[in-house]
Amino acid sequence: MLGNQKGFIIDLDGTLYRGGVRLPYAIEFVQAVRDRGFPLLFMTNNSTRRPEEVSHHLQELGIQAYPHEVFTTSQATVRYLDEQQRGNRVFCLGESGLTDELIDAGYILCEEDADYVVQGLDREFTYAKLLTAVTLIRAGAQSILTNPDVRLPSDTAFLPGAGSIAAAIRTAADQEAIIIGKPSVIMMNYALERMQLTASEVWMVGDNVRTDIAAGAAAGCPTALLLTGVSSVNEYVLHQQELCIEADYIFPTLQEFVFHLGFNASI
Numbered sequence: 001m002l003g004n005q006k007g008f009i010i011d012l013d014g015t016l017y018r019g020g021v022r023l024p025y026a027i028e029f030v031q032a033v034r035d036r037g038f039p040l041l042f043m044t045n046n047s048t049r050r051p052e053e054v055s056h057h058l059q060e061l062g063i064q065a066y067p068h069e070v071f072t073t074s075q076a077t078v079r080y081l082d083e084q085q086r087g088n089r090v091f092c093l094g095e096s097g098l099t100d101e102l103i104d105a106g107y108i109l110c111e112e113d114a115d116y117v118v119q120g121l122d123r124e125f126t127y128a129k130l131l132t133a134v135t136l137i138r139a140g141a142q143s144i145l146t147n148p149d150v151r152l153p154s155d156t157a158f159l160p161g162a163g164s165i166a167a168a169i170r171t172a173a174d175q176e177a178i179i180i181g182k183p184s185v186i187m188m189n190y191a192l193e194r195m196q197l198t199a200s201e202v203w204m205v206g207d208n209v210r211t212d213i214a215a216g217a218a219a220g221c222p223t224a225l226l227l228t229g230v231s232s233v234n235e236y237v238l239h240q241q242e243l244c245i246e247a248d249y250i251f252p253t254l255q256e257f258v259f260h261l262g263f264n265a266s267i
């Protein structure tokens with residue numbers, strides 16, 4: 001059943017695809033949203049890819065997507081820095097999805113006198129980078145974390161995520177970073193602003209209780225948890241009890257969500 005909802009914020013990995021494999025009903029779900037003229041935003045905590053790469057990956061999987069419909073934590077991070085107006089010098093631990101966004105927005109990447117230490121997933125993380133980050137934070141640079149995901153799903157095993165690197169920086173610098181991506185409401189509020197809709201008008205759809213559902217709930221969006229990715233029913237119950245995170249709806253797959261919305265008539 002569709003209430004007063006007019007928009008959809010949709011997570012990617014574990015929701016529309018898993019690694020290189022498209023999940024059932026991903027094409028139909030996205031198409032049904034488009035057919036009704038509802039705005040959608042593909043929102044990802046992955047800071048390593050640019051919006052064009054994200055939409056290209058979706059297109060390759062047969063899911064219709066455009067760069068302007070993608071919102072990455074790197075974009076949200078730049079938006080946050082723009083609001084702070086502390087300066088434009090950034091020590092960045094991250095990959096091209098993050099460094100390109102920063103450079104394009106006019107930030108200077110440096111290793112000295114930084115206003116910010118911005119950290120995302122950096123698969124070339126070293127002790128030397130850790131040392132530089134910690135030294136700069138202790139000297140007054142603001143510590144910013146694109147996303148707190150500790151582990152990432154992959155085809156073979158769980159990979160350490162940006163949150164694992166952040167734990168090393170936080171421990172050594174003895175300072176908490178400002179978190180931009182899900183479950184932070186910072187990125188959610190930017191997303192809602194971009195869609196020009198209020199929280200209650202937008203479904204937050206994702207596979208991760210800790211990030212997608214927590215972010216949606218914190219922002220005030222109705223939430224739909226899909227059990228096609230990282231969160232199992234057991235994990236959900238655990239989070240519900242320990243962290244008081246509650247999804248409004250839980251669906252085994254996108255198909256049940258499509259039926260719940262009443263979108264199945266046109267599929």
Ligand SMILES: [Mg+2]
Nearest residue numbers: 011013014207
């Ligand atoms: Mg996901």
